[in-house]
Amino acid sequence: MDIFDFSDGREGYYGEYGGVFLPEILHATIEELLACFRECKADPKFWQDYVALLQNYSGRPTPITHLENLSRKLGGAQIYVKRDDLNHTGSHKINNVMGQGLLCQRLGKRRVIAETGAGQHGFATATMAAKFGFDCKIYMGAVDVARQRPNVFWMENLGAEVIAVEDGQKTLKDAVNECMRDWVTNMADTHYILGTACGPHPFPEMVSWFQSIIGLEAREQILKQAGKLPDRVYACVGGGSNAMGIFQGFFDDDNVELIGCEAGGHGVGSYMHSARLAYDDASVGVAQGYKTYFLQNDEGNMNETHSVAAGLDYIGINPIFAHLWEQGKVRFEAATDIEVKEALTLTMRTEGLIPALESTHAFVTAIKEAPSMGKDEIILINQSGRGDKDIFTIADALDDSKWKTFIAGKADQYRSEKK
Amino acid sequence: MGLQTYITERKKDKDLLVMAHVVCGYPSFADNMKELEIMAEAGVDLVELQFPFSEPSADGPLFVRANEASLKSGTTIDQCFEFMHQASQRFPFKILMMGYYNTAFKMGEEVFVKRIKEAGGVGYILPDLPVEEFANLHRLSEQEGIEPIVLMTPTSTDGRLAKLGAASRGMVYVVARKGVTGSKTTMGDDVLSLIARCRQHTELPIGVGFGVSCKADMDFLRGTADLAIVGTAALKTWESSGAEGLKVFFAELMA
Numbered sequence: 001m002d003i004f005d006f007s008d009g010r011e012g013y014y015g016e017y018g019g020v021f022l023p024e025i026l027h028a029t030i031e032e033l034l035a036c037f038r039e040c041k042a043d044p045k046f047w048q049d050y051v052a053l054l055q056n057y058s059g060r061p062t063p064i065t066h067l068e069n070l071s072r073k074l075g076g077a078q079i080y081v082k083r084d085d086l087n088h089t090g091s092h093k094i095n096n097v098m099g100q101g102l103l104c105q106r107l108g109k110r111r112v113i114a115e116t117g118a119g120q121h122g123f124a125t126a127t128m129a130a131k132f133g134f135d136c137k138i139y140m141g142a143v144d145v146a147r148q149r150p151n152v153f154w155m156e157n158l159g160a161e162v163i164a165v166e167d168g169q170k171t172l173k174d175a176v177n178e179c180m181r182d183w184v185t186n187m188a189d190t191h192y193i194l195g196t197a198c199g200p201h202p203f204p205e206m207v208s209w210f211q212s213i214i215g216l217e218a219r220e221q222i223l224k225q226a227g228k229l230p231d232r233v234y235a236c237v238g239g240g241s242n243a244m245g246i247f248q249g250f251f252d253d254d255n256v257e258l259i260g261c262e263a264g265g266h267g268v269g270s271y272m273h274s275a276r277l278a279y280d281d282a283s284v285g286v287a288q289g290y291k292t293y294f295l296q297n298d299e300g301n302m303n304e305t306h307s308v309a310a311g312l313d314y315i316g317i318n319p320i321f322a323h324l325w326e327q328g329k330v331r332f333e334a335a336t337d338i339e340v341k342e343a344l345t346l347t348m349r350t351e352g353l354i355p356a357l358e359s360t361h362a363f364v365t366a367i368k369e370a371p372s373m374g375k376d377e378i379i380l381i382n383q384s385g386r387g388d389k390d391i392f393t394i395a396d397a398l399d400d401s402k403w404k405t406f407i408a409g410k411a412d413q414y415r416s417e418k419k
Numbered sequence: 420m421g422l423q424t425y426i427t428e429r430k431k432d433k434d435l436l437v438m439a440h441v442v443c444g445y446p447s448f449a450d451n452m453k454e455l456e457i458m459a460e461a462g463v464d465l466v467e468l469q470f471p472f473s474e475p476s477a478d479g480p481l482f483v484r485a486n487e488a489s490l491k492s493g494t495t496i497d498q499c500f501e502f503m504h505q506a507s508q509r510f511p512f513k514i515l516m517m518g519y520y521n522t523a524f525k526m527g528e529e530v531f532v533k534r535i536k537e538a539g540g541v542g543y544i545l546p547d548l549p550v551e552e553f554a555n556l557h558r559l560s561e562q563e564g565i566e567p568i569v570l571m572t573p574t575s576t577d578g579r580l581a582k583l584g585a586a587s588r589g590m591v592y593v594v595a596r597k598g599v600t601g602s603k604t605t606m607g608d609d610v611l612s613l614i615a616r617c618r619q620h621t622e623l624p625i626g627v628g629f630g631v632s633c634k635a636d637m638d639f640l641r642g643t644a645d646l647a648i649v650g651t652a653a654l655k656t657w658e659s660s661g662a663e664g665l666k667v668f669f670a671e672l673m674a
Contacts, residue, residue, distance in 0.1 A: 021520060023477045023546045025572040025597060027579065167483050168473065177483075180476040185598035187574075286521045286547075287474045299496050300525035301473040 001251045003320060004205050012201025015326060016284075017292045017319035020200040022180075029187040034202045036107050041209060046102065053098050054213065057131070058088040060095075062214075064221040064380075069350040070367075077373035079366060080226060081383045082218045082246060085355065091385030092214060092242045093124040097193060099210030101128040104191040111135040111186065114193040115179045117144055117172035117238065118311030118358060119151025120385055121195030126160035128193075136160040139178040141171035144310045150389050169304055172238075172314045176288050196239025197318040200289035204318050208244040214382065215249020222380055230380040231373065232257045236361040237332070238274070238311050240318035242384035247330065257331065259369075260321060261361040263307030264334030272306040276317040277325050278334035284322075292319045308337040308393065309357035311385070335364035341397045343367055344387065356385030357393065422541050422566050422589030425513055426624040426645060429464050435641045437673060438465035438626055440517065440650035442485040444494030445471070448502055453662050454653075459510045461669035465626075465646065467544060468506070470499045470518035477519075477546045479601030481651050481658075496522065500538045507539025515568065516543040520552075528556045532563045542566035542589055550586055557586065568592050571617045573609070584620030591621050592648065595629045601651035604630025606639040614643050634671055 003014060012018050020030060040046040054060040063086070067079040084092040097114075104112060112134045116122030122138040129136030138155055142164040145152055155162050168174040176199070183192045197207040222230055233250055235243035237260040250256040265273030274295065276282040282293040285300055294316045295303045307313040324330045335343070340357060343364040347353050355363060362381050370379055387394060395403040420428075429436055439458045441451050458466060471489040475482060507514050516535050523531040523545060535543060542565055548556070553567065560567050566589030571580055573596060584591070593614060595604045604610070610627070617625060627640055628648030640647050649672065656668040 019552065020549060021547050021552060022549065023572075024549060024570045024583070025574050025594060027549065027572075028574040028576065167480075168487060173474065177474055177476040181479070181599045184477070185602075187597070283525075286524050287519075288476065289547075296473075296521075296525075298525065300521035301471075301490055 003251075003324075012205070014320045015323035017290075017322040018201055018204060019291050020289065021286050021291065022200050022289050023184060025184050026187065029183070030200060032107070036103060037202050037206050040103055040106065050099050050102055050210070051213065053102065054095060058094050058098065059086060060213065061217040061221070062086045064218065064225055065353070066225065067351050067353075070347065071370070073350055074367060074370045076371040076375065077231065077377040077379045078226065078375070079370060079379045079381065080222060080230070081353065081381045082214060083383055084214055084242065085359070085383045085386035089120065089124045089127050090389065091120040091124070091356065092211060092245060093121040093195060093385075094127070095213055095245065096195065096207050096210040096241060097121070097124040097128045100191070100193045100206070101132050101134075104134065104193070105132065107191055109189055109191045111190040112193050113137045113139065113179050113182050113190055114195060115172065115175035116140050116195060117175070117313060118309065118356070119144065119148040119155070119389065120311060120356075122155050122160070122162070123151045125193050125195075126155040126158040129160060130158045137182065138162045139165055139175040139182070141165050141169070141175050143170040144172065144175075147393060148310055148389065149392070171305070171310070173288065173302065180289070196241040197244045197320060198239040198288070198290060198292070198316055204290070204320055207241050208248065208320065211241050211245030212248040214242065214245035215247060218246055218380065219249040222378070226378050228378065229253055229256055230378040231255070232259055232366075232369070233380045233382070234259045234261055234362040234366045235382040236261045236312060236358050236384060237317065237321065238263070238314050238358065239316075240321050242382055244318065244320060246380075246382040258329065259365060260330050260332045261365045262332060262334045263309060263312035263361060264336040264339070265306040265308070267336045271303065273334065274305040274307045274313050274315075275334040277321070277332035288316065290316075290319055292316050292322045308340055308397070309361065311356070311358040312361065333365045335361040339364045344394065345398070353383065354387040355383045356387045357390045359384045360387070422513065423623055425541075426464070426590060430624075430645060435637060435644065436464040436646040437462075438467060438628070438646050438648045439463045439653055440467045440469060440648070442469045442471060442482060442489055442654070443499040443502055444489035444492060445485040446488070447492070448498065450657075451502065452506070454657060454665060455506055455510055457662060457665050457669060459512060461666070461673050463512050463669070465513050465515060466506070467515045467517035467650075468499065468503055470496060470516060470522050472519040472522060475519060477599060479599040479651060481601050481654055485654065496526065500534050503535075503538035503540050513541045514539065516540050518543070518545060520545045520548040523556065528559055532556070532559050532565045535565050536563045540565070542568055544568045544570070544592060546570060550582055553586070557588075560588070570594055571620075573597060573613050577616070577620075580617060580620040587621050587623050590624045590626055590646065591617060593617050593625055593627045593644070595627050595631070598629070600629060602630055603632065606636050610639075611643060634674065637672060
């Protein structure tokens, strides 16, 4: 199955989703990007350089870990985890960023901009910009800046300028809009490093291509370690880049079920979630440069979204998934904030793993389904990021009194230093 | 009477027409009506009524906040069309819908053009709907006699301008510079050569917008463009000095 073969259809469309819906002023820039991307994709040397860069800089290939304790405890399927949390900067975001960095060099541009939700993509972009010597500006919703200070701290210390976006809902979608505004002004010397498989063509295809390294590795590794293909593969879906990454490794394996796990927030009917496909609240629309399912009202204005995980807190789903969902190729489920906190505690205690709140959504669904599967069946979860960055959020969720005492003490210390 | 004919007629009496802009429901529909009264009195020729959208990514900070505040106060599409209807009955200038494609997409393209027509509008501007995607909407518009306004920009190649020119109806909106609405544009040779390039690809009247803010800009455009498109500067004036300020603004602009 090659979903990126547009030869007999419309370029950039997956079923009726995708496309390019941008102001005319960006047309030439998108064309330039598309031409450069086509050149890179057709050049085996580019992919070799990309893989080598990730090996030397980010620690790829990331391993697969068999969660024996958790599997035994649940009494069903054998659970394996793809450890993309072990990348430099702590998540799969670095894959796409390094790829686009190499592409940016080919474009001959010296400045990069990026949106970020949880801050992982911004963090990775700032790292890449420091390494490649690019000027770097990161747009981040003010709400996310407030809840993800550790990532903001690293971005700034890596030399990037972080702009807190005060418009709209002050989260990821607003950061995307602000990036678009920067780009329509500065496209001559600036490349927009979009962080997920959303937005106008060729971004969904390009980001998916770079992230496909996860699935390429994972398929080979699971065959070696488990002796067979997984029965089910789980990945969290915000925009959908890590899920596209791992799922692509199994697109041609008809017996492997692919499950995308969205952010259920406060649950069904709460209207405080980011579940576009798992719940019934989203409808097809056009925004942020592409056509897909959005959480929007009847007049086409976007609804407020929510998730405990900033990186999943987004209105739209990548157009490839909208299509694959309709085709029955990928199943979508949602995990609520409460379920995520429980699954995180369980995973930490039984396996010593600390998945990011985003990735924990995939754990929730896998943990729910594993007990009803056979002991010889295999589950593969993509642990797309590590949870260290979420220490403030997780400490709040767990109501950790020692942590609070520590922070209060720190605050007192800073206050007295100020005086 | 089509937009092109309307503009040609108006141009018999003056050498540069003016298109103004309001964001529906911001600060309120009552204020919008006052703004339109002032515009009509000053002799404005065309007005864009922007239907607020939650993701106005082609707009600058002032319009972004206006879109947001309008939606927050509960502005609906029905109210916007109702306002368009009242305004088109009352004022001599022609009215265009301005907004983002999702507004049209969600109600259905056919309904969209019908409702503009019923409300007395003559056309629409959807900056995020590119030529590759607008064939069906343009066909429906033609059936209803509603005119889609195509945008030409400084980054459009000649080949692209030819394509845009062929699809243009009524008038062409020339974006004077890169960027979003509201920043200052230095009116100079770049703008002149851009207008000249666009003229090679269309015989329709040309309006120039993005950063047109004062009489000097008007003087610059006179003789090259057919319309000056003034957006942010007027809203800025309204916010800082209200109705009186806006009267002075348009009086000076169109002196």
